[in-house]
Amino acid sequence: MVNEKTLEAESGSQELSAAARRTTEELLQKMERRLSSFLASERRVWGAADERAGGAVDAVAGLVAAGGKRIRPAFCITGYLAAGGDPGNPGIVAAAAAVEMLHASGLIHDDIIDASSHRRGLPTVHAKHSALHESRAWQGESRRFGEGVALLVGDLALVYSDQLMSQAPPSVIPVWSKLRSEVMIGQYMDMTAAAEFSVDPDLSRWIALIKSGHYTIHRPLVVGASAAGRADLAPAFEKYGEAVGEAFQLRDDLLDAFGDSADTGKPAGLDFSQHKMTLLLGWAMQRDERIHQLITEPGHTPDEVRRRLVDTGVLDDVEKHISALVEQGCRAIDDVPIDPVWRSELTRMANRVAYRTA
Template sequence: MTADVTTGLLERVEHRMRSLLSAEREAWAHVDERAVVPIDALSELIASGGKRIRPAFCITGHLAAGGDPDDPAIVAAGAALEMLHASLLVHDDVLDDSSRRRGLPTVHAKHTALHHSRGWQGESRRFGEGVGILVGDLALVYAEQLMSQAPVTAVREWDKLRSEVLIGQYMDVAAAAEFSVDPRLSRQIALIKSGRYTIHRPLVVGASVAGRADLAPAFAEYGEAVGEAFQLRDDLLDAFGDSAATGKPAGLDFTQHKMTLLLGWAMQRDESIRTLITEPGHSAEEVRRHLMDTKVPDDVERHIADLVDRGCKAIADAPIAPQWRDELKTMARRVAYRDA
């Protein structure tokens, strides 16, 4: 029953996003053929799939709080979260110089290639990255439009979410540039830029739409623990995952010098890993072998298990129906042990 209701709402979220983009395209199509290019780029990204984790947690938070499944505000909030995620993905790909996303060329890579193939003026890379920035910004505008339909209490949580994820992104970029071994900072960045934004805040936004601010403390404790587990799984997938399954290049954290907890712990045990990552001439496979030799991936797996356990305990006494407590436990394991 819980799965059926959630699936139905996620389908409505999907329809809401696509309807908005379709209406925007229709409004701009008569102006000039160039006017629809950023809308089409965003539509292609939305249509390419994705796990829809943030709207799923938002909807679950709402339903667990006793919210009305027919409330259009929860559909708008879920769509806003996914549209924000699309914005961050496009910008992330520019920051990380990533060539593929969900098995397709990233927005900036596609438009860099287009500029080059047509022999346009200026630098192809600069053009492509400019398009990526603008498409990401456009998604932010649409996210704001959608969230404006939610109650004020949910918008307050949304404001916190947006500012902290961007500050967390900066911290991530700065830590990569400094490349200093600081596992404490790595965990803090994972929490701020990913954990809260992926699970904690969406849950609280959903509960806020239902008028249940009292659930915020339990959802925060659950969300931060499970959100960190989610990010650590992401780090492991980047290092050891199959790019055919993840839909993006493997080893990006290595090439971008991302100071993940995985790398931070590993470099505390084997200083040569720094050289493998920062100096040219070393392959990602070499880095992976050294990481395995440190046994740190096993430690990260144990830490993920502890975080999932902590998250499940955080909602053990939360004032929600048992079926939603079980659903949140299932979701915690699903995001922490995914393979893509």
């Protein structure tokens, strides 16, 4: 029989977890308002100068307002609170907003690179402006106009991310600088590996870590901890973030290959059409050379590739690897000096990002 003290302890733990989650959610809501007010202010400034200038801000604001999972600011805020940061400090709201704005910048550029037509269920920035150019019979080439606009709008979001981060505690600057450079190098390496399209799972894993693992989980956590003055948590957060970040990217690979675009908000099979050398494809091509030919030869269909992937048995192996990575990440914070409620919350978040369906 469970004694009353045990029940009381469990109840108390649940109440603490619920309170921690509420605090995180309140800060995320403040971040949403900060993003909205920041972009509205920019729209007024540039719209007053010239209505066309306001269109650049509108493009950023449209993507931000379209939603998204807000994974990166959630980990930034959690890292801050786990490190004992004061939830009343507006600096953490600015830092979380900056991390999300950097993500918006990356998505806008990524959509050009991947020739993606939709993001979050809406036309991508380059696709929307290409269509606008064509509908109005403007001068020049519609595709180049749309992509040029998206390049500039993505850069604008990058500038905005720095403006927001400048309002966070100065202690975040070293990790923030590293985060931004990693995103750019990771994207470059991703493009290069796609062009070469040689089977190299080790390279695929390295790209996944630098392009997604660090950028999505590890660095946002450390930004938060640094904002709270707890740089000592960085090593444990790195081990956690790399493992859970790799699991996140593997889930992303599976969703691209087998997910429903109605759920993900973007076209399915982009990794196939853009020859992305993901870890999933790298492992599969080691077992079946025909997959390489299917992807690189004209006329293949995503369904053909999917059937071959299933036949290799690699999907089961990827799921097992994701499970092992989540366990590894959670073990990394077993002894980290934070309140147990935040250890539990980080465990919950690891499972959430690794086993999401969109």
